[in-house]
Structure formats: C-alpha cells, structure tokens
Amino acid sequence: MIVDGRVLREDFVPSEVVHRHDEVSHLSETIEPLLYDERPETAFLFGPTGVGKTCIARYTVGRLREQLPAVRVAYVNCWQEYTRFRVLYRLLEATDRSFDVHRSTPKDELFERLRRVDEGPIVAILDEVDQLEETEALYDLNRLGHVSLVCIANREEELFASFDDRVRSRLLAGTRVQFDRYGTDELVAILERRATEGLEPDVVTEAQLRTIADAAAGDARVAIGVLRSAARLADRRSDERITDEVLAEAVPNARTAIRRKTVEGLIEHQRVLYDVIAEAGEIAPGDLYDEYERRVDDPKTSRTLRNYLTKMVHYDLIEAVGEKRGRTYRLVDEGVR
Structure with a gap:
C-alpha cells in the first residue's frame, strides 16, 4: 500500500507546494538579493505549529540553490541545538569546517572560524529559534556578512521579548512572513x-x-x-x-x-516542568517553579521557564487555565482535541 514512505513524513519537502504560494513568493523576494551577491534582510516566519513554516523555508531555499549552487544551507533545529556553541557548530558543519572541533573548543574560536569561511554565502535556517537559550548566537551570525538568516518561530512578540536590546536592535528590521492555519x-x-x-x-x-x-x-x-x-x-x-x-x-x-x-524532544528543564505538571494534575505557576527548583541542580530563571511553558502550550502539550494570578497549568486532554 505504501510505495514511498518518505512522502508520508512530516519533514518531507515536496517538489511543489500547494496553498502557500504567497508565502513562498514573499520569502523568495526576501532572499533574492543573494543572486546578485548582496545580503538579504533576516527573514522571520511566524505562525502556529503545523502550518508549513519549516517546509516552505526549506523548499524556498532549495529553489534558491538551484539558481545559485554556491550557497551553503545550514538547517538548525534550535529545540535540540539551543546553545551558541551548537548553532555555530552546525553552521561550520555546513561548510565542512567542523572536523577538528571538540566540546572544549571555545565558542569565540568557532565564531572566528566561521568568519574566515569565504567560499560563498551561507543561509542559516534557524527552526524553533524561540528555543535558543543563548540569543547572542543571533548577534554573532548577524555580524557575519556572508551569513543570511531565516528564523522560524510561533509568535513575534514572544520571540522578540526573549532578546536583549543588542540582538533586538539588530534584527528588528527583518522581513516577516505570517502563516495562518490551513483550511x-x-x-x-x-x-x-x-x-x-x-x-x-x-x-x-x-x-x-x-x-x-x-x-x-x-x-x-x-x-x-x-x-x-x-x-x-x-x-x-x-x-x-x-x-x-x-x-x-x-x-x-x-x-x-x-x-x-x-x-521526547523536550530539553531537560522542559521535561522536568512537564513531569511536575503531569504528576500534579493541575498546578499554579508558583508551586510549579518551587517544585522544579527542588528537582534540578542549576535552575533557569523565571523568564526562561515562562518561555518553556509558552512553547509547550504552542505544541498542545499543556494548557494554561485562567488569567494571571489565578492561572494554572495542566496537561492537554487529547480526547477534546
């Protein structure tokens, strides 16, 4: 019955896309300056899960490569690669310059290696970019004239709220491509x-x-x-x-x-939060943070924890019930979805 299992994977990039032509055109226009040896603006793709953001990013950049084979493409899933070191390493991998990098290699050295790569432009697709814990990685990449960014996240306001002023000022002028739910x-x-x-x-x-x-x-x-x-x-x-x-x-x-x-893809601290909520059934933020801090050796800040919880809400793992002071968290009941 199944003749090509690849086509039935969520991450499969088709040879043609349907019902996202406007978004493809918008993103294509944004990265088109690369064809003329110019650096494009940072492109931001925003929208809920399952609306084709990653597919369209990879499809559009793939079409660019057909016209400009010298472009190297680095795809980074920031849910798993959430540190400055890992982001820089993935870009070095795309240029075949990561062969002698070790965990002990200083991050500034990785940046310098990437800066010295001069074989052509690099397009970095940063998926789940709102999961980055070290957003200075974005500042690093923005400083490199041969690196262009395509950043994928759920909501603009939540993404930019996670940036410090230096990163925010660098990226504020980027192009936004908004994705809505499919009909x-x-x-x-x-x-x-x-x-x-x-x-x-x-x-x-x-x-x-x-x-x-x-x-x-x-x-x-x-x-x-x-x-x-x-x-x-x-x-x-x-x-x-x-x-x-x-x-x-x-x-x-x-x-x-x-x-x-x-x-299974949750990072360690997110998984602790998820487990606490699962065990409690329903829990207030204060109690959740207290229990989380009891379970980990190096707890994250309250702001980071709020970002983690927001991301899990976007992915329908948990839901926030009530407003502000009366808010509680609980697991999503799959039976009502």
Missing part, C-alpha cells in the same frame, strides 16, 4: 498530493481525506500523521484499502505518536 480544503489538497505520491492508487477516498482534514483542525503535521498511521494499519492488516474503521483508529494513534515524539 479544510487546503489540507485535503495537501493530503491528495501525498497520497498520490506515497500510496498505491485508490486506497483512500476523498471523503476519507476530508475526514482526516477535519480531525486535524488546520494542522498539516497531524493530518499527514493520520494518513501515515492509517496506511500502516491497513498494511499490517493486509487490507486492500484504508477502511473507515482503520481511519477511526488512526486519528488518536497519530495524535499520541506526535505527542510522544514532542515530549
């Missing part, structure tokens, strides 16, 4: 393309794709995950097509798998 028809079109390329013919109906799109509520990540889960279930059962019964089982399975993957 049901748009998700159906995306799923149709994935089904055509990734599955055998006629194994899923348009009505079933619409059911998936409705269940995903504008989140392409969830929609593609449900389609993949349904195809795998049908395959294991040796069904010739995806049945409605299989689809009904695939929806919660896909959501559970996405949630598990997201939780």
Whole structure:
C-alpha cells in the first residue's frame, strides 16, 4: 500500500507546494538579493505549529540553490541545538569546517572560524529559534556578512521579548512572513498530493481525506500523521484499502505518536516542568517553579521557564487555565482535541 514512505513524513519537502504560494513568493523576494551577491534582510516566519513554516523555508531555499549552487544551507533545529556553541557548530558543519572541533573548543574560536569561511554565502535556517537559550548566537551570525538568516518561530512578540536590546536592535528590521492555519480544503489538497505520491492508487477516498482534514483542525503535521498511521494499519492488516474503521483508529494513534515524539524532544528543564505538571494534575505557576527548583541542580530563571511553558502550550502539550494570578497549568486532554 505504501510505495514511498518518505512522502508520508512530516519533514518531507515536496517538489511543489500547494496553498502557500504567497508565502513562498514573499520569502523568495526576501532572499533574492543573494543572486546578485548582496545580503538579504533576516527573514522571520511566524505562525502556529503545523502550518508549513519549516517546509516552505526549506523548499524556498532549495529553489534558491538551484539558481545559485554556491550557497551553503545550514538547517538548525534550535529545540535540540539551543546553545551558541551548537548553532555555530552546525553552521561550520555546513561548510565542512567542523572536523577538528571538540566540546572544549571555545565558542569565540568557532565564531572566528566561521568568519574566515569565504567560499560563498551561507543561509542559516534557524527552526524553533524561540528555543535558543543563548540569543547572542543571533548577534554573532548577524555580524557575519556572508551569513543570511531565516528564523522560524510561533509568535513575534514572544520571540522578540526573549532578546536583549543588542540582538533586538539588530534584527528588528527583518522581513516577516505570517502563516495562518490551513483550511479544510487546503489540507485535503495537501493530503491528495501525498497520497498520490506515497500510496498505491485508490486506497483512500476523498471523503476519507476530508475526514482526516477535519480531525486535524488546520494542522498539516497531524493530518499527514493520520494518513501515515492509517496506511500502516491497513498494511499490517493486509487490507486492500484504508477502511473507515482503520481511519477511526488512526486519528488518536497519530495524535499520541506526535505527542510522544514532542515530549521526547523536550530539553531537560522542559521535561522536568512537564513531569511536575503531569504528576500534579493541575498546578499554579508558583508551586510549579518551587517544585522544579527542588528537582534540578542549576535552575533557569523565571523568564526562561515562562518561555518553556509558552512553547509547550504552542505544541498542545499543556494548557494554561485562567488569567494571571489565578492561572494554572495542566496537561492537554487529547480526547477534546
């Protein structure tokens, strides 16, 4: 039933994109100066999860490389690579200059190595850039004339609130590309393309794709995950097509798998917060911070913890209930999503 499993991955970048032409055009215009040996403005891609920000960034930069093969591209997921050292290291990897870098290598030395790279421009796609703990890495990269930034985050105000004045003043003039939730028809079109390329013919109906799109509520990540889960279930059962019964089982399975993957990707301090909330059921911020500080040796600041919690809210892991002083946190009930 599955003829190309890559197409059913959330991180697959298609040869053509649907329903994001305006966003592609906007980003293409922003990075176009590279074709004329000029440095573009920093590009910021904002929007909720599952709206195609990462896909469009990689697709658009890939099209640029077709016209300008000398461009090196460094993709950095700041959820995992959240320090200045790791960001600089990933960019050195893209230039094949990381072979003799060790954990003990000073960060300033990494910056100097990157500064001396002169084989051509580098485009750094910084995904989940609001997860960076050392935002001076952005200041570093902005100082390098041969490095151009494409930064991906959920909300502009929360991202810029995390910057110090020096970083904020450097990046404030960048271009913004805003992404909204997909509509049901748009998700159906995306799923149709994935089904055509990734599955055998006629194994899923348009009505079933619409059911998936409705269940995903504008989140392409969830929609593609449900389609993949349904195809795998049908395959294991040796069904010739995806049945409605299989689809009904695939929806919660896909959501559970996405949630598990997201939780596994939490960095140590986020995971502590998540575990405290899970154990408490529902907990006020003050009590949450106190318990967190009891469990870690080197606690983060309250501001950093608020950023962590906000990110987990964006990813539907937890929800904030109430306003300000009366606010509490609890895990999201998957059954109501």
